[in-house]
Amino acid sequence: MITKRISRIGYIAAAAALSASISLPARAATPDTALVMAWNIDAISTFDPAQIGEVVTSELMQNTCDSLVDFDPKDESKALPLLAKSWDVSEDRKQITFHLNTGLKFPGGAPATAKELAWSMQRVVLLGYGNAATLTEYGFAKDNVKERITATDDNTLVLKLDNPYPTNLILQAIGANRVSALLDQKTLISKEINGDMGNKYLATNTACVGPYKLVQWNSGESIVLQANEDYYGAKPKLKRILIRHVAEPGTQRLLLTQGDIDIARDLSPDDLADLDGKPGLKVERVLKPQLFFWTFNAADPIFKNEKVRLAMRYLIDYDGLAKSVMTYLGVPRASFAQLGATGALDAKEGQPFKLDIDKAKALLTEAGYPDGFEANVLIGTLPHSAPIAQSIQQNASKIGVKLNLERMANAQLFARIRGREFQTGMLAWQTGVPDAHGNASRLVYNPDNRPEAKLTQIPAWRSAYQNEGFNNRVKAALLEGDSTKRNELYYALQKDVMQQGPMAIMFQMYNTVGMSGKVKDWTWNGFRVYYNLVSK
Amino acid sequence: MTDPTFPVSRSDAGNVARQNPAFAVLSILGRTLLPVFVTLFGLAALTFFIGRMLPIDPVASILGDNATQEAYEKMSRALGMDKPLWYQFGVYVKGILSFDFGDALTTGKPVMEDIARVFPATIELATLAIVIGTGLGIPAGVLSAMYRNSWLDNAIRFTGLIGYSAPNFWLGLMGLVLFYATLGWIGGPGRIDFIHEFDLEPVTGFHLIDSALAGNWEIFRNVFGHIILPASILGFGALAYISRMTRSFMIEQLAQEYIVTARVKGLSWARTVWVHAFRNVAVQVLTVVALSYAFLLEGAVLTETVFAWPGFGRYLTNALLVGDMNAVVGCSLLVGVIFVTLNLICDLLYRVFDPRTR
Numbered sequence: 001m002i003t004k005r006i007s008r009i010g011y012i013a014a015a016a017a018l019s020a021s022i023s024l025p026a027r028a029a030t031p032d033t034a035l036v037m038a039w040n041i042d043a044i045s046t047f048d049p050a051q052i053g054e055v056v057t058s059e060l061m062q063n064t065c066d067s068l069v070d071f072d073p074k075d076e077s078k079a080l081p082l083l084a085k086s087w088d089v090s091e092d093r094k095q096i097t098f099h100l101n102t103g104l105k106f107p108g109g110a111p112a113t114a115k116e117l118a119w120s121m122q123r124v125v126l127l128g129y130g131n132a133a134t135l136t137e138y139g140f141a142k143d144n145v146k147e148r149i150t151a152t153d154d155n156t157l158v159l160k161l162d163n164p165y166p167t168n169l170i171l172q173a174i175g176a177n178r179v180s181a182l183l184d185q186k187t188l189i190s191k192e193i194n195g196d197m198g199n200k201y202l203a204t205n206t207a208c209v210g211p212y213k214l215v216q217w218n219s220g221e222s223i224v225l226q227a228n229e230d231y232y233g234a235k236p237k238l239k240r241i242l243i244r245h246v247a248e249p250g251t252q253r254l255l256l257t258q259g260d261i262d263i264a265r266d267l268s269p270d271d272l273a274d275l276d277g278k279p280g281l282k283v284e285r286v287l288k289p290q291l292f293f294w295t296f297n298a299a300d301p302i303f304k305n306e307k308v309r310l311a312m313r314y315l316i317d318y319d320g321l322a323k324s325v326m327t328y329l330g331v332p333r334a335s336f337a338q339l340g341a342t343g344a345l346d347a348k349e350g351q352p353f354k355l356d357i358d359k360a361k362a363l364l365t366e367a368g369y370p371d372g373f374e375a376n377v378l379i380g381t382l383p384h385s386a387p388i389a390q391s392i393q394q395n396a397s398k399i400g401v402k403l404n405l406e407r408m409a410n411a412q413l414f415a416r417i418r419g420r421e422f423q424t425g426m427l428a429w430q431t432g433v434p435d436a437h438g439n440a441s442r443l444v445y446n447p448d449n450r451p452e453a454k455l456t457q458i459p460a461w462r463s464a465y466q467n468e469g470f471n472n473r474v475k476a477a478l479l480e481g482d483s484t485k486r487n488e489l490y491y492a493l494q495k496d497v498m499q500q501g502p503m504a505i506m507f508q509m510y511n512t513v514g515m516s517g518k519v520k521d522w523t524w525n526g527f528r529v530y531y532n533l534v535s536k
Numbered sequence: 537m538t539d540p541t542f543p544v545s546r547s548d549a550g551n552v553a554r555q556n557p558a559f560a561v562l563s564i565l566g567r568t569l570l571p572v573f574v575t576l577f578g579l580a581a582l583t584f585f586i587g588r589m590l591p592i593d594p595v596a597s598i599l600g601d602n603a604t605q606e607a608y609e610k611m612s613r614a615l616g617m618d619k620p621l622w623y624q625f626g627v628y629v630k631g632i633l634s635f636d637f638g639d640a641l642t643t644g645k646p647v648m649e650d651i652a653r654v655f656p657a658t659i660e661l662a663t664l665a666i667v668i669g670t671g672l673g674i675p676a677g678v679l680s681a682m683y684r685n686s687w688l689d690n691a692i693r694f695t696g697l698i699g700y701s702a703p704n705f706w707l708g709l710m711g712l713v714l715f716y717a718t719l720g721w722i723g724g725p726g727r728i729d730f731i732h733e734f735d736l737e738p739v740t741g742f743h744l745i746d747s748a749l750a751g752n753w754e755i756f757r758n759v760f761g762h763i764i765l766p767a768s769i770l771g772f773g774a775l776a777y778i779s780r781m782t783r784s785f786m787i788e789q790l791a792q793e794y795i796v797t798a799r800v801k802g803l804s805w806a807r808t809v810w811v812h813a814f815r816n817v818a819v820q821v822l823t824v825v826a827l828s829y830a831f832l833l834e835g836a837v838l839t840e841t842v843f844a845w846p847g848f849g850r851y852l853t854n855a856l857l858v859g860d861m862n863a864v865v866g867c868s869l870l871v872g873v874i875f876v877t878l879n880l881i882c883d884l885l886y887r888v889f890d891p892r893t894r
Contacts, residue, residue, distance in 0.1 A: 036730055038844075042854055045644045130607055203644040219643045219653065220854075221846040222733060244730055246844040250709055251725045254717050260724050411858050415593035454605040 030262050032536055033239040035519070038246040038255050039265040042220060048202035049120075049178035051129040055430075058178065063241070063531040064225060065181035065208035066233075068098055068117070068157070069171045073533070076525040077342045077434040079171035082233075083117070083182055083209070084157070087171075093164035093481070096171075098157045105230040106184045107213040114151035120183040120208075121149045121174075123197050133457065134177040134432060137441070138165055163479060166486065168342065172433045176527055182209045211236045211532040221245050225531070236532035237521075256281070256514050262536070263522075264514040268383070269328040272512055280517045285328065285510040288526040289338045289438070290430040292330065292384070294377070294392070295503040299464035300423050302373055306500050311363035312424075313504045315395040316388075317355040322507075325387045330507035335494040336439040338508050340526050343436030343477070343490035350494065361399040372400025378425035379405055380413040385426050388506065418456040420464055428509065429459055434527060436490040437478050443505075444497055445474040465502035568883075572876050576869060580632065583868040584625055587861035594641055594859040615641075628865070637866035642858055647866035650851065655870075656741030657727060658840075658847035662832035664744075664767035669774025670825050676775065677782025677821075681790055682809055692779060699776030705838035707769050712842070715765055723761035725844035732758055766843045770836055774828040781824045785817035819889045826878045833874050 030036040043054045049061055070082035081087075084098035104112040125135050125145040139162025140148055148160040161170065174180040184207035188198025198207070206214040211231050216224040225241040244261070246252050252264035253271045257278075267275070276283040294312065296303035303309060318332040326332075334351045337344035344350065364372065377393070379385040386407065393403045403424075408416075416422050431438035443459050449466035456462065470493065477489035498505075515522060523530040595611045609618075616624055631638055637647035680692045715722045723729060727743055728736065732755050739746050744763065747756040789795065790813055798808045835849020848867070855863035 031731065042642070045642055128607055128610060132607070216734060218846070219645070219650070220851065222730070224734070242730055244726060244844065245846065246725060247850070248725075248841045248844070251712070251842055251844055254712055255724055258717055258724060260730070409857055411593060411596065412590075414596045418593070418596060456605055456608065 029259050030516075030518075031240075034242050035238050035240070035263065035531070035534055035536070036242045036244070036261045037263040037265060038244050038252040038261045040247045041223065041243060041245045042247065044217075044219070044223075046199075046203045047206045047214065047217075048129075048199050049181040049183070049208070050124040050127045050131050051199065051202075052178060053130045059529055060214070060223065060225070061178050061181065061206075062528045064206050064210040064212050064214055065178065065183075066210045067175045067178070068180040069175045071172075071175055071434070071525060071527050073523045073525055073530055076340050076527045077168075077172070079168060079175055082175075083180070089167050093167060094161045096159045096161075096167060098159070100155045100157065101232050102155060103232050104182065104209050105232065106187075106207065106209055107228050107230055109230055110184065110186070112182050112184070112209050113154040114157040115154065116185040117157055117180065117182045118149050118151040119185045121180055122146055123183070124179045127197060127199060131177055131179055134173050134179045138170060138173070139163060164481065165478065166435075166437075166481075166483070169433065169435045169437055169478075172342075172435055176434070177432045183207055212241060234532070237535040238531070241531050253514070256516065259516065262516045262519050267512065267514045269325070272328040272514060275514050282515050282517060282519075283328075283512065284515065284522060284524075285512040286524050286526060287331065287339055287508055288430070288511045289341065289432075289434065290428050290509040291333060291336070291338060291439070291443075291505050292382075292388075292426070292428045292507045292509060293503045293505040294424060294426050295417065295459065295463050296424050297420060297422055297464055298502050299420065300375075302369070302375060303423065305367045307363045307367035308369065309502065309504070310499060311360040311367065312392075312396075313353050313498075314356040314360035314363070315392050315399075315401075316353065316504060316506055317391055317395065318351065318353060318506070320355065321388055321391060325384050325391075326507055328510065328512055329384055330509040332506070333508035334498050334505050336443045336497055336501070336505060337436035337490060337494055338431065338434075338439065338526070341431075341434045341436050341438065342483075343487045345491055345494050349491075352498065355395065357395060357398050360395075364399060364401070369401075372396075372402065374402040374404070376404045376406055376423045378413055378416055378422050379407050380410040380427060381407070382410075382428065389426060417462050420451065420462060436494070437474075440474045440477065440490070440493065443503065444470050444493070444501065447471065460502060463502035467500070470497065568880065572880070575876060576872050577629075579872040580629065580865060580869055581625070583865045584628060584861070585621070587859070587864055588621055588624070590859060594861060632869070637869075638862035640855065640863040640866075641860040642855060642863065647863050650863065651848070651866060651870060652741070654846060654848050654851045657845060658833060658835045658849065660742045660744060661763060661767055661770065661845065661847065662829065664763060665770035665832050666774055666825065666829045668768055668771030669778055669828060672771070673775040673778030674782050674821060677779035678786055678809060678814060680779065680783040681786030682805070684787060689783075693783075696776040696779050699772040700780075703838070704769055704773060704836060705842045707772070708766065708839050708842035711765050711769060721761075722765050723758060725762075725842070727762055727845065728755070728759050729762075766839055766845060770832055770839055774832065777828055778821070778824055782817070782821050785820050786813060789813040789816050819886055822885055822889070823882050826882045830875050830878045834871050 039056065041056050044057050046052060047057065047061065049065055052058055052061060066083050068082060068084045069079040072078035072080050083100055083104065085101045087096055087098045089096050100114050100117070106112050121135070122145045125132050125140050126142055128142070135145070150158050152158055159170070183198070187207050188201060191198050191201035193200050204217065209232070211228060211233065212225040213228045214223070215226045216222070222245060223243040227236045227239050246255065249266050249268040249271055252261070252266055253275070255261045256264040256275070272283050275281050296309050296312070298304045313334070322332050331339070331347070332351045333339065334353050335345050337350070339347060339350065364370065377389055379389050386405070389405050393405060396403050413425065413427060417425050417427060429443065431442065442457070446455065446458055446460040446466040448455060449461065449464060453461065460466070473489065473493050477486055477493065480486035480489055511524065511526070513522070518536050520535045521533050523533040595608055595615065595617065612618055616627060628638070635648065639645060640647050640650050643650055676692045680689045683689050712725065716724050735752070736743060736746055736755055737750060739749055743759040744756065747759055790809070795808060795813060798812055799805075835847050835852060837849035837853045839845070840847045840850040852864065852867040855867065
């Protein structure tokens with residue numbers, strides 16, 4: 001009786017299962033006129049070029065808001081015309097005059113001129129968000145910016161500098177950090193709230209000149225960019241860029257292999273290794289200006305000793321890690337100047353270290369720690385942090401150095417490091433310019449080492465490290481007019497900092513994508529992706 | 537049926553009620569709502585102070601690694617973080633009383649607006665999941681109890697055990713690999729195919745309802761194809777819990793003497809079980825279902841992540857990770873309200889179903 005009843009139930013269940021699985025519509029391939037990307041876009045919180053500091057929005061802005069100058073896709077250290085068709089530099093190198101393209105228009109057709117551009121650039125300094133540093137570093141300040149950035153007519157913009165900085169460095173800085181995006185002044189002023197110059201409005205909108213415009217943004221869900229019909233330059237090849245928020249790498253991989261997306265932006269190294277070479281798929285990577293390093297607190301009684309810091313560098317298995325954990329993540333790099341930057345040592349000279357336990361032991365003995373010591377290593381949630389830290393921990397244990405790994409949320413890690421509340425810690429740092437000065441000014445230069453100076457944006461200060469000699473060399477290299485001599489100064493500085501500096505730089509990181517074979521001309525360098533050149 | 541030995545406070549209320557019905561309603565409302573407000577206030581205070589004591593720096597999270605100390609202090613002032621804690625809490629409570637939970641740091645929008653955006657996605661998923669979980673879980677639990685220790689009971693319990701112990705994200709990924717990637721029966725991650733995403737006019741925020749309202753059945757099918765797998769997986773977890781609890785309630789009832797009496801009187805097995813025994817456990821089962829539903833409404837962060845589901849769980853977790861306390865406290869209060877409301881509804885339904893509580 002039971003069996004009979006049960007079999008009846010079984011039939012019902014089977015029928016229910018069948019009806020539930022009646023075939024659903026077949027999936028369509030991605031449209032030919034659009035690029036569909038899966039990406040973790042959680043970090044987007046504003047589209048105000050003056051405020052943005054994170055990579056996802058930066059990339060979107062670079063494709064919706066043209067800068068005065070662009071990076072050469074093939075060589076990021078070279079500046080190319082963009083909003084400006086040309087520029088002249090005064091003899092004393094303290095004034096740059098930009099000649100803008102004619103016929104610039106905001107989406108919708110209103111004319112865009114040098115006057116709006118001058119206002120937009122002044123706005124960055126006046127608002128004083130993180131990006132303001134790009135300009136204040138070169139002498140622009142709230143009280144002088146209106147005189148130093150001016151439009152002499154509709155097509156001419158003049159920048160006055162306080163020192164004869166290398167022109168290329170200035171061009172790189174204003175190209176990289178979104179400070180020369182041309183914003184629609186009229187719209188922003190009409191949307192102003194409490195003198196915010198349109199900051200609140202730009203939290204959910206864009207208002208600038210670029211090959212694409214933002215037409216839809218559902219926070220944490222999706223973004224749609226559409227080709228701007230009023231664009232002055234070459235029309236983008238694809239009409240729309242569709243970005244869907246997908247946080248989980250495994251899910252991105254499934255979407256890619258199923259053909260529901262063209263590009264997956266956050267694949268794990270395992271996925272990349274697995275997909276690389278599969279028919280119909282491609283994996284591409286490019287070095288980005290991000291360094292992953294192990295930083296030491298020079299105020300700590302152990303790590304104030306230069307020899308101890310040097311010994312730690314010999315505990316890092318650069319080659320072993322590069323061939324395992326880091327294959328798709330980065331390349332070994334010990335110099336503060338990233339590959340691709342003006343003034344950077346080449347790959348070989350920029351990474352002279354290798355795992356050498358005996359040497360580390362000898363250095364520790366010289367430093368007065370023949371039997372080792374015990375220290376903490378703070379790590380965040382970057383997937384490669386733990387394996388790298390564990391590898392070093394193992395090597396260290398061989399010479400009596402006991403490293404305790406302490407893992408925490410990234411926000412907590414930043415707070416600890418910025419507050420100098422650490423012995424050692426591992427984190428990443430990304431510079432804003434393809435020039436050795438970018439990192440020299442942050443990872444080496446420290447103008448004021450007092451705790452109360454609170455120069456928290458300077459990693460060298462966070463490490464409580466100050467070296468007057470290095471400080472002077474950073475300043476001298478910055479203003480050296482002869483480019484060959486300038487490079488020489490940086491080469492020498494990098495070699496010395498690698499031996500003495502407050503952080504053991506370990507890897508320069510890659511940007512990676514997995515993409516469908518249909519995508520052509522995916523063009524990028526360490527500083528931007530060129531959506532307008534992509535085709536299918 | 538009225539029990540003359542009802543608790544004193546109730547009979548007091550009864551006396552008052554007899555004197556003035558309006559007063560009675562107020563008194564019942566007061567008795568019900570006061571603890572609710574105390575609970576919610578306690579929850580807000582606890583979450584707020586724990587949040588402020590966490591070693592996470594929300595200012596650094598917003599401004600990023602590169603910000604100058606000047607920008608840092610400016611933002612800190614803008615967030616009111618330079619003021620003493622009690623003052624910050626006072627400002628916060630004042631905001632809550634006018635339904636202003638402040639702006640979320642991560643999205644720059646008011647927390648209420650964010651919740652209104654992410655919550656429908658979770659409600660839709662949770663509701664379908666609880667329908668699946670209850671629709672299958674209760675019959676499974678009853679059958680299990682009826683055929684205790686038979687192979688059917690074992691099969692149901694074994695399946696339940698899997699639902700109980702297998703991690704949702706793993707089931708989710710495996711489900712996607714099988715039904716989406718291999719068989720192609722269902723839509724992939726996300727609430728809807730990207731090409732349809734902007735064809736759907738949001739009215740209620742529930743994609744199934746919105747597409748049905750628009751009469752666009754192609755989109756309805758598409759949305760259904762996307763929601764069915766995550767809902768089934770969450771429903772599977774609920775099913776495991778509901779069937780287990782139903783089974784144990786039913787076993788207890790089926791051992792009662794009135795069951796034997798009913799059978800002796802010649803009632804069919806099915807009628808005895810469903811009409812007599814099940815009715816007696818319905819209230820307990822209802823509590824279990826309501827609790828499961830409340831847990832589902834909290835948002836299942838791992839399932840939401842695997843299925844790229846823009847829901848409440850993921851929003852709350854992200855907010856927590858960057859120390860976005862406005863969003864965290866706002867979400868915690870919402871979760872509190874959900875639990876309290878479902879409890880209240882359960883209480884009311886108890887009165888409907890169980891004459892002894894009237």
